[in-house]
Amino acid sequence: MASRLLAPLNGLPEVIAMESVIKSEMESELAPKLLVLIRPRNLEILSALATSPMSTRQLSKLLGLQESNVSARLQELVKFGFVRDEGWRRVNERNVKLYSLGVNGLSIEFLPQGYKLRLRRSFKKPTLETTFYYGDFESPTIGFEFIGRRRELESLAEHRSVLIWGIAGIGKTTLAAKFAESLGTPIFWHRVRETDSFIFVVNKLAVYLSKFGRVNLATLLEEGEKDTEVLEESAIQEVTQLKALAVFDDYHLCGDSELKRFIAKFVGRTKAIVISRSKPVELLGHGVFELELGGFSNYDARSFIESRLHRGVSEQDLKTISKRTENHPLALELLCQVAM
Structure with missing residues (x-):
């Protein structure tokens, strides 16, 4: 008789394409x-x-x-x-x-x-x-036990700026949120939208920085400064002086050329994480470390499943699950929800 845990696997091709449930x-x-x-x-x-x-x-x-x-x-x-x-x-x-x-x-x-x-x-x-x-400035809250990704967390700690990229639901946002949670420093988290412009993100940064008494960027905007390079320089300097981590999530949605140029300068000079489904070539060569996120290791997949089901999983079931899901975190999460 097939394991009850394996019963939902036939529906997983559609499941894997779904968005991650972790949202700010x-x-x-x-x-x-x-x-x-x-x-x-x-x-x-x-x-x-x-x-x-x-x-x-x-x-x-x-x-x-x-x-x-x-x-x-x-x-x-x-x-x-x-x-x-x-x-x-x-x-x-x-x-x-x-x-x-x-x-x-x-x-x-x-x-x-x-x-x-x-x-x-x-x-x-x-x-x-x-x-x-x-x-809207804060990193998403992780509402469940975080499993694995030790090597990836070490990479985030070792490098000033990191590009995390991979398919939908693979755990990019969760990984960045877990790392941000461990820092104990100010976090500016921005989820990019297709309609975002450079000036919108700079305005948002100015409001955020003002919370910490850093008002140079806000003052420039108030005075009507339009020079993009002047605004970029002020934003980068103030974030650097604050020793904050800036995270730009859903970068693949960015359609504004000025905003792309700003983020490229940003990651080249201060601590930042960029999260994207695709690999943005315009960011490479700016000193950013590239981290392609894949599925869990078999060890982490077992830990993940057992943490969700609160019981063990057989070696045979684990092999079958790994083969069918490639240890994709969202697929494993939904599989466990159905099996509970």
Whole structure:
């Protein structure tokens, strides 16, 4: 009679392709972008527009800023609904583009785990509400017993920057999270999305660094700095000085060329882990150690199965399981769940 443990194996080809169940908190891309816009100079612009619509030149003279600086700020404020572009108007025999206030108010509610922004608009939807959780910076929590990977953990400890790559569900995120858990140092964890841009990640880094009193990057952003190299240098220096570990998960989803270039510079100069399903050739040659993650060893596979089932597994069953699953952690996990 076939072992009960082996019964679910016929369904494993579909199982292996599934995503790992270990995920960090869902993050809002909008909240940190809005928060970055709420800085003194921008608030002065909004206060000025509360009196009447104004042109870029009028705001420039009123606030003592260069027109190019005011123009760049207005474009961002228009993009997120703080300001309305009223188009070109005839004023004092001249054609000028006017801007008006697009919001009636803004409130920030501080939560134990983050903050909530409420933006009351004077057009479109009356209220926009978005929440940002500080947990978005943190490494995922491992909710089960971690098994094996001793050699891989040693490699992570020995090298400044490491690229962990391998197929879905093989345990890349779990491995990095276990290593991060053992460090006792600040961790900046970012799960890359297809829509991520360089400026979004830099803004997020600035908010994170500000938690530790490091505000150089945030100050540059507040002052309207647009030079990518200046922002890159500030981000790398502050993370290095903080002695933090930066983790960029799901790197294979990255589609922004500026963000890819930034991460390549980052791993070449400070402590970082990049996690990807595929091997990103653009990161190789920057001093990053390449760690291709495969299935468990047979010894670790046995330990894994027995830790989940709380009973032993025969040598024959183990051989059959290893052959069919290649000791893929997610496949073993689901196999054990079915067999329990």
